Amino acid sequence: MIATDAAELLDLSDPDVVADPYPAFEALRAEAPVAWYSGLGIWVATSHAACSQVLRERALGRIFRPREPEREWETFNWLHADSILDSEPPKHTRLRRLVQSAFSRGHVSRLGPRIEQLTAGLLDDCAAHLAADGSFDVIANLAEPLPVLVIAELLGWPEADRHLLRPWSQAIVKMYELNRTPEQEAEAVAASAEFAAYVENLAAERVSGTGDDLLSDLVAVRDGSDRLSTHELVATAVLLLNAGHEASVNGFGNGLASLLASGAEPGAPEPLVEEMLRHDSPLQLFERTATRDVTIGDVTVAEGQKIAALLGAANRDPAVFDAPDEFRPDRDPNPHLAFGAGIHFCIGAPLARLEMQTSVAALLARYGRLEVVDAVRRPTFVLRGYERLALRPAR
Numbered sequence: 001m002i003a004t005d006a007a008e009l010l011d012l013s014d015p016d017v018v019a020d021p022y023p024a025f026e027a028l029r030a031e032a033p034v035a036w037y038s039g040l041g042i043w044v045a046t047s048h049a050a051c052s053q054v055l056r057e058r059a060l061g062r063i064f065r066p067r068e069p070e071r072e073w074e075t076f077n078w079l080h081a082d083s084i085l086d087s088e089p090p091k092h093t094r095l096r097r098l099v100q101s102a103f104s105r106g107h108v109s110r111l112g113p114r115i116e117q118l119t120a121g122l123l124d125d126c127a128a129h130l131a132a133d134g135s136f137d138v139i140a141n142l143a144e145p146l147p148v149l150v151i152a153e154l155l156g157w158p159e160a161d162r163h164l165l166r167p168w169s170q171a172i173v174k175m176y177e178l179n180r181t182p183e184q185e186a187e188a189v190a191a192s193a194e195f196a197a198y199v200e201n202l203a204a205e206r207v208s209g210t211g212d213d214l215l216s217d218l219v220a221v222r223d224g225s226d227r228l229s230t231h232e233l234v235a236t237a238v239l240l241l242n243a244g245h246e247a248s249v250n251g252f253g254n255g256l257a258s259l260l261a262s263g264a265e266p267g268a269p270e271p272l273v274e275e276m277l278r279h280d281s282p283l284q285l286f287e288r289t290a291t292r293d294v295t296i297g298d299v300t301v302a303e304g305q306k307i308a309a310l311l312g313a314a315n316r317d318p319a320v321f322d323a324p325d326e327f328r329p330d331r332d333p334n335p336h337l338a339f340g341a342g343i344h345f346c347i348g349a350p351l352a353r354l355e356m357q358t359s360v361a362a363l364l365a366r367y368g369r370l371e372v373v374d375a376v377r378r379p380t381f382v383l384r385g386y387e388r389l390a391l392r393p394a395r
């Protein structure tokens with residue numbers, strides 16, 4: 001038997017495949033749900049069962065390998081090595097418990113009315129653009145500012161410096177793409193150092209631990225004699241600030257575009273948002289490294305080899321989802337993997353859901369039917385989203 005090379009069926013250097021990877025996912029899944037990708041030198045999983053196994057298998061870890069030993073990478077390295085996302089038990093268990101305890105102190109549920117208020121303000125901005133230009137860009141005017149404002153408020157980020165967040169975060173996430181350039185790497189390293197230094201100062205101001213924000217709670221959080229070290233604290237805050245908006249911006253834009261293209265009635269916001277996240281998932285690829293030989297589907301991932309779960313492919317698997325390419329706003333059950341699975345399951349899922357449900361419901365309540373005037377995709381595969389999505393009320 002000749003093994004399938006995933007690169008032949010899923011050419012990630014082809015802009016058309018990046019623009020719409022779903023037909024290629026389907027072809028690859030049908031041929032080999034776990035296949036070797038020659039150019040990248042990793043295994044890729046495209047079925048729901050295999051991706052789910054990759055995310056849950058304890059012999060597959062998120063193992064961060066520090067980049068080059070040069071000094072300028074130092075901060076980038078510990079920002080990752082000391083974060084929850086890039087650690088494994090027992091360190092992950094300890095960090096996750098500390099972060100979860102700070103996170104669950106009613107911060108998210110208390111945010112509901114505030115998210116509604118922020119959304120209403122942003123919808124007024126959309127209306128002003130519509131009046132002036134005949135359309136509004138739902139990314140720039142709603143999908144992007146809302147989660148940035150919310151995560152900034154949650155962490156207690158100074159209002160005057162909110163404009164710093166998005167550029168730092170955008171520079172850092174370029175490191176997660178497969179086709180990044182040396183310039184983008186240098187920008188990510190510089191942004192990491194600036195971001196970390198800023199957060200470290202901010203955390204030092206919160207040492208009294210009396211503030212009513214998540215950063216103060218993280219500073220104060222104690223678990224028996226355990227607590228977060230300075231690097232762990234800064235790495236966690238930076239991760240929350242980044243993870244806390246990047247995927248939400250793209251999840252909203254992608255899902256809304258899918259809804260509008262389908263022409264379906266949106267129905268209740270809760271199932272609608274799950275379908276938005278399933279149909280065109282904002283985070284497409286997560287890697288793991290085998291700590292011993294492990295069988296996934298019918299292949300053996302050898303110790304030291306990497307395997308990627310392609311979440312967008314898993315979420316269109318016909319073995320789990322009826323008519324997977326169709327956008328069905330009331331799909332139930334909807335066991336998508338857009339928030340991951342297993343021990344790294346997204347800690348921010350309740351917040352992301354609340355933001356998306358509130359904003360999509362308010363947008364649709366204000367405008368009824370909308371139509372797309374102009375849509376520009378980002379050229380990236382891992383973080384899938386729109387650069388611009390201009391809308392106007394349907395005529």
Ligand code: HEM
Pocket residue numbers: 055062084085086096151239240243244245247248251277282283286287337338339340341343344345346347348349351352
């Ligand atoms: C639509 C929005 C979002 C999506 C699709 C999403 C998706 C994900 C996924 C797939 C993972 C698991 C990664 C892996 O297994 O390797 C993850 C982890 C994580 N997410 Fe989210 N996320 C979203 C919003 C948020 C928000 C709003 C926050 C914070 C407020 C957040 C914070 C985190 C953190 C801290 C982790 C790491 C958890 C751990 O390693 O234990 N995310 N997210």
